[in-house]
Amino acid sequence: VVEQADVVIIGAGAAGLFCAAQAGQLGLNVLLVDNGKKPGRKILMSGGGRCNFTNMYADHTAYLSHNPHFCKSALARYTQWDFIELVSRHGVAYHEKTLGQLFCDNSAEDMVNLLVKECEQGNVDLRMRNEVLSVESNEQGFMIKLSAGNIQAKSLVIASGGLSMPGLGATPFGYKIAEQFGINVLPTRAGLVPVTLHKPLLEVLQTLSGVAVPVSVTAENGTNFKESLLFTHRGLSGPAILQISSYWQPGESITVNLLPNLDLDAFLNEERAEHPNQSLKNTLARHLPKRLVESLQTLNKVPDVTLKQLSAPQQQQLADTLQQWQIQPNGTEGYRTAEVTLGGVDTKALSSKTMESVQVPGLYFIGEVVDVTGWLGGYNFQWAWSSAWACAQALAKT
Ligand code: FAD
Incomplete structure (x- = not known):
């Protein structure tokens, strides 16, 4: 039996959770898959356990990319103020630590709970501990073979992150999928690292x-x-x-x-x-x-x-x-202790408005797997939220 979904999102980290929630709330039938035990493992570890979830001064100048203009559109369409509004709506207490960096008052768990609640509101089917065995494109979109069964989806979103901190589940999955579909991947290296x-x-x-x-x-x-x-x-x-x-x-x-x-x-x-x-x-x-x-x-x-x-x-x-x-x-010190991965899926291969592959319609890349890397200070999560939001809007229009 082959299950059907409008969208399969691979990676229940910051970008995947937020994209799934938004797409679900826009009426799509969303399946969110991750090979780990718990969603948002990096979020839980982030900001010394308090998650520096955005930065008040976020704009494109705080990001490294081979195309420094690529991130502008998504950052402008879903801004730090939009995310701060969401955080306030959930009653999550936060404060500015320094340099516009916003942290949870209590714990990064508040942020994961917020994202999981948002997913519930969008009826997202969240499946942890699932290995992706293969991905193939076909006339109806994509056939995704999981350790737990096969799914046919119209669209596929890769939100599997970069290579930093393999101990927290980082894998080169996203780059491999890009290569499988002939999408250029720029050389990667450790960033925000001692x-x-x-x-x-x-x-x-x-x-x-x-x-x-x-x-x-x-x-x-x-x-x-x-x-x-x-x-x-x-x-x-x-x-x-x-x-x-x-x-x-x-x-x-x-x-x-x-x-x-x-x-x-x-x-x-x-x-x-x-x-x-x-x-x-x-x-x-x-x-x-x-x-x-x-x-x-x-x-x-x-x-x-x-x-x-x-x-x-x-x-x-x-x-x-x-x-x-x-x-x-x-x-x-390399990926073992790096907070982020520089390089990744070439932005030339993606639409800056939707994060969709130019060559492979229906295939999207969001978050850290893309060649957009922020400074320390909440900028990387803001990229995850903004790119996820842009993608979700596009998914709802297909
Ligand atoms: P991730 O959050 O890494 O999520 C990717 C998900 O994909 C994971 O759940 C993973 O299990 C899953 N996955 C990977 N491979 C597979 C596969 N083959 N099959 C299925 N699932 C797979 N940024 C900030 O802005 N503020 C901070 O305070 C901050 N602190 C940080 C602290 C640490 C210790 C680290 C390591 C990073 C920190 N960062 C911070 C960076 C931030 O965590 C990342 O930029 C952000 O998590 C990227 O989001 P993402 O959704 O793209 O990827």
Whole structure:
């Protein structure tokens, strides 16, 4: 017996749940399939368990893609304010943490419950623990063979996400389906991920594991973020590093300004006038963690002198070091700890209005599987909601 559905959606993550709910509420008969035990596993883990579900400043400038214009239409048609309205309607309490980032007050579970309730309102048939064995197109649409049986659907939506955190069920399924249908997949790499360091530098900085400092960090292409940097036992992490990792390519350097809010020359000149015999180390420790200053001394970045001994060229060199510290990462921690996957299904192959494949009518790709990747701060979920919404509207018109 072959079951029938208007739409089969593969992947009950952020994008799949939201698309299923919307399409169901628009009157479609929707089957949502996932190979995991529970829907929205990444949502539950997100934002440190509180889900940073959107960002008040979301617009296309916060996304990386080979076509930076692709995400504009969907983001403009279903905005952060639309999603915030939905969150409020469900009575989910939230707050702005920083930089427009909205988090649940209580738990990310509130977000999964919201999405599951929305699916119930759309009579979505949610089937967890189902493996997709094969997908074939035919005259009526698509035949989807699941471990639990065969489904014939008019439309097929791929919402299976990227490769980051295989421990949370990430698989290359979406890319394989794209390839099966001759749709281009751009090379993928880990994004929003800690970077690792070469041994000599790591050995010194490792001792700072757990120390965080507000910095400004710049990639070779000029992209810059002002957030905090965290030293770890493997290298560097913290929001500033996660952000810049998406813009970093192997072999490139990043430039770290450890004192982004300080006029270092003016500060040193004032201090020298008042305390000429004070050590440079103690002086810098007024603006930086002492252990960090000591490590910078070990790396010969800070001379072991008093302020009156500090020569003009030394002072210039110090400013260069502390405010333009060039670090060449060894690599990243990879998909194991990455929050997102850069690259993926080529947006050239999709309609930016509907997320439908240009070559294969009825086949849609939404969420992270598409080559659209947001900054840290709720932007990735907003892409999931916006792309899912655009797709659901299109499905309802077919
Ligand atoms: P996913 O949410 O990954 O969902 C894909 C679904 O497809 C999963 O349920 C998976 O089980 C299923 N699936 C995969 N392969 C198959 C298959 N072969 N068969 C059947 N089902 C399959 N973004 C933010 O905006 N804010 C945050 O606070 C935030 N925090 C994060 C924290 C962590 C630890 C991680 C890893 C990511 C975080 N992100 C955050 C990124 C965000 O989680 C993703 O961008 C978002 O979940 C992508 O949604 P999606 O629906 O496209 O994919």
